Amino acid sequence: MKEFGKVAVLMGGFSSEREVSLNSGAAILAALKSKGVDAHAFDPKETDLSELKTQGFQAAFNTLHGSYGEDGTVQGALEALGVRYTGCGVLASALGMDKYRSKLLWQALGLPIPPFAVLRDDSDFAKVEQELGLPLFIKPAAEGSSVGVHKIKQAGELQQKYRELRAQNLHGEILAEQFMSGGEYTCGVINRQALPSIRIIPANEFYDYEAKYQRDDTVYMCPSDLNDEDEKLMRNLALQAFAAIGGGNNCGRVDFLKDADGKLYILESNTLPGMTDHSLIPKAAKQAGIEFADLCIQILKIAYEVQ
Numbered sequence: 294m295k296e297f298g299k300v301a302v303l304m305g306g307f308s309s310e311r312e313v314s315l316n317s318g319a320a321i322l323a324a325l326k327s328k329g330v331d332a333h334a335f336d337p338k339e340t341d342l343s344e345l346k347t348q349g350f351q352a353a354f355n356t357l358h359g360s361y362g363e364d365g366t367v368q369g370a371l372e373a374l375g376v377r378y379t380g381c382g383v384l385a386s387a388l389g390m391d392k393y394r395s396k397l398l399w400q401a402l403g404l405p406i407p408p409f410a411v412l413r414d415d416s417d418f419a420k421v422e423q424e425l426g427l428p429l430f431i432k433p434a435a436e437g438s439s440v441g442v443h444k445i446k447q448a449g450e451l452q453q454k455y456r457e458l459r460a461q462n463l464h465g466e467i468l469a470e471q472f473m474s475g476g477e478y479t480c481g482v483i484n485r486q487a488l489p490s491i492r493i494i495p496a497n498e499f500y501d502y503e504a505k506y507q508r509d510d511t512v513y514m515c516p517s518d519l520n521d522e523d524e525k526l527m528r529n530l531a532l533q534a535f536a537a538i539g540g541g542n543n544c545g546r547v548d549f550l551k552d553a554d555g556k557l558y559i560l561e562s563n564t565l566p567g568m569t570d571h572s573l574i575p576k577a578a579k580q581a582g583i584e585f586a587d588l589c590i591q592i593l594k595i596a597y598e599v600q
């Protein structure tokens with residue numbers, strides 16, 4: 294596929310998700326090459342981003358997870374350099390990383406989100422525990438990979454956990470969120486179409502860092518266990534939630550929770566989902582009949598379209 298010219302697969306980078314990014318990048322690089330794309334690995338930690346221009350790259354396939362790669366920073370740098378890139382732009386990337394501000398948007402549009410509260414030093418923690426009920430979840434609004442996410446089970450524990458998180462000087466607000474006990478799902482989108490949903494059954498009590506990256510006994514069901522009506526609803530909500538943050542026709546993922554009564558709620562959006570060949574988007578794409586290499590080509594093509 295000579296029409297793409299020389300393509301840099303941006304991988305590695307500076308975030309705590311560097312290793313995951315290197316895995317995604319290696320899978321994408323191999324896939325693009327298998328389709329005849331003139332693709333090359335490019336690690337911004339080793340080579341200054343400005344080299345993309347001097348080395349004659351036509352496009353950057355962005356697979357830098359976490360801060361810098363996923364939060365709008367690298368997107369802004371690429372815009373300034375005038376290099377086209379895959380995935381969401383500056384605004385959607387920044388919003389997607391901010392759980393609080395994306396919730397506000399979804400709430401304003403009437404989309405279902407779990408009841409939540411923003412915690413501050415002077416919050417009435419006992420009241421929050423009472424209103425949201427126990428157990429509840431506490432989480433920083435701007436971290437990823439389940440960092441800082443805790444399940445609060447006992448009265449009085451919320452304030453103590455809040456103080457611990459505050460002391461870590463994390464970016465952004467700290468949120469308390471009602472516990473949704475009915476199961477966890479995710480739904481991918483690309484080109485304004487939703488992919489089949491996936492049910493995630495974590496090996497640990499919840500889908501924490503260990504369950505995500507270090508254990509191989511998390512169960513992923515695709516097709517999931519949703520009935521036709523809920524499958525349709527989830528796909529629809531995923532498209533609406535992704536459109537709300539400005540995801541356009543790019544590829545992304547929206548995560549969902551079910552409550553005890555089986556009602557669906559939007560948990561969060563991901564604007565730069567994992568792309569190893571055992572990641573969730575590739576799994577869902579496969580279920581929809583799209584092979585991994587073709588998925589990579591679809592994502593690359595979007596970067597060449599006028600948005």
Ligand SMILES: Nc1ncnc2c1ncn2[C@@H]1O[C@H](COP(=O)(O)OP(=O)(O)OP(=O)(O)O)[C@@H](O)[C@H]1O
Nearest residue numbers: 407430436437438439440442470471472473499500
């Ligand atoms: N309100 C909730 N009810 C039930 N489980 C929850 C709730 N909030 C979080 N969890 C559990 O904790 C996990 C991590 O929480 P969340 O997805 O909000 O943060 P994150 O994974 O750190 O963000 P990112 O996906 O951007 O890395 C979820 O996958 C889920 O298993």
Ligand SMILES: [Mg+2]
Nearest residue numbers: 438439548561
């Ligand atoms: Mg998550």
